Amino acid sequence: MNISSSSSSSSSSSSSSSSSSSSIKKIFIDPGHVGNSFFDFRYFKMDDIEFHEGDFCFVWAEVLQKALLGKIELSELSRNNGQPSIVIANHEHQIRMSELINSIGTEAALKNFRVPKNFFPLKTTDQLLEAAVQNEADLLNRARIASEQTFDLCLSLHLNGDPTSLKTEKNGICGFTNHISKTHYLLFEKIIKNISIMTGLPIFKIEQLDEVSTGVFVDESLTLLKNISIPTLLIEGPFQNNPAELLLLNQSLNQLQAKGKVEGRLEQLTKAIVSAI
Ligand SMILES: [Zn+2]
Numbered sequence: 526m527n528i529s530s531s532s533s534s535s536s537s538s539s540s541s542s543s544s545s546s547s548s549i550k551k552i553f554i555d556p557g558h559v560g561n562s563f564f565d566f567r568y569f570k571m572d573d574i575e576f577h578e579g580d581f582c583f584v585w586a587e588v589l590q591k592a593l594l595g596k597i598e599l600s601e602l603s604r605n606n607g608q609p610s611i612v613i614a615n616h617e618h619q620i621r622m623s624e625l626i627n628s629i630g631t632e633a634a635l636k637n638f639r640v641p642k643n644f645f646p647l648k649t650t651d652q653l654l655e656a657a658v659q660n661e662a663d664l665l666n667r668a669r670i671a672s673e674q675t676f677d678l679c680l681s682l683h684l685n686g687d688p689t690s691l692k693t694e695k696n697g698i699c700g701f702t703n704h705i706s707k708t709h710y711l712l713f714e715k716i717i718k719n720i721s722i723m724t725g726l727p728i729f730k731i732e733q734l735d736e737v738s739t740g741v742f743v744d745e746s747l748t749l750l751k752n753i754s755i756p757t758l759l760i761e762g763p764f765q766n767n768p769a770e771l772l773l774l775n776q777s778l779n780q781l782q783a784k785g786k787v788e789g790r791l792e793q794l795t796k797a798i799v800s801a802i
Pocket residue numbers: 557558567578682683684
């Protein structure tokens with residue numbers, strides 16, 4: 526795979542002062558998904574709201590990066606706004622697709638990639654697999670960038686969602702980690718609990734994954750977690766396909782755009798992380 530980091534990272538910020546009591550100095554912030562016009566699997570259209578998980582998570586990452594100034598030495602984002610960290614060439618795309626189709630088949634591959642097929646009734650399974658393969662390359666590249674540089678921690682920011690239905694009553698917070706130390710695990714738990722407290726949402730249980738502590742799960746099947754070599758906390762914020770929640774998430778983005786103020790969900794999700802670090 527032709528991996529290039531030329532367009533991989535965006536703004537860095539640093540500060541000479543550090544008020545953090547933890548040993549975490551350098552954080553790689555990964556806004557999950559891509560957003561913008563780029564095809565990805567977390568896109569919702571409800572009433573007059575068009576919402577991309579990737580767009581929200583990018584703004585969340587930027588707000589978080591600002592809020593961490595002075596608390597840690599350095600933070601860097603895994604991608605630029607609305608762009609994957611890498612776009613793979615056509616022939617590489619074809620090679621990976623055939624590999625998957627020949628080994629496990631399209632349906633199983635889509636299942637492994639956690640592509641919610643019913644979100645895109647107009648797309649063929651081949652089109653979905655094509656997008657999933659690009660997504661896989663992007664995630665592998667993000668893992669590579671994070672691992673090659675000297676970050677202490679990766680925070681991968683996501684929103685939750687129910688892949689089985691377009692609208693859901695479910696709402697809650699959860700997270701995933703790779704193999705991490707006890708200290709990092711305590712930080713992870715603290716962040717998840719803080720988000721739950723600040724948003725007033727429960728910690729959500731995902732039954733098929735191994736439960737290691739109330740509502741917090743370790744999972745190795747996620748591409749980023751499986752391929753990254755630094756401690757990584759994948760945070761899943763509120764359910765974006767809960768209509769009431771979608772309004773709150775979208776409102777928060779609009780407030781920031783209109784008034785320049787970090788309020789509502791964006792403020793809660795950011796403060797929950799900053800106060801835990
Ligand atoms: Zn996500």
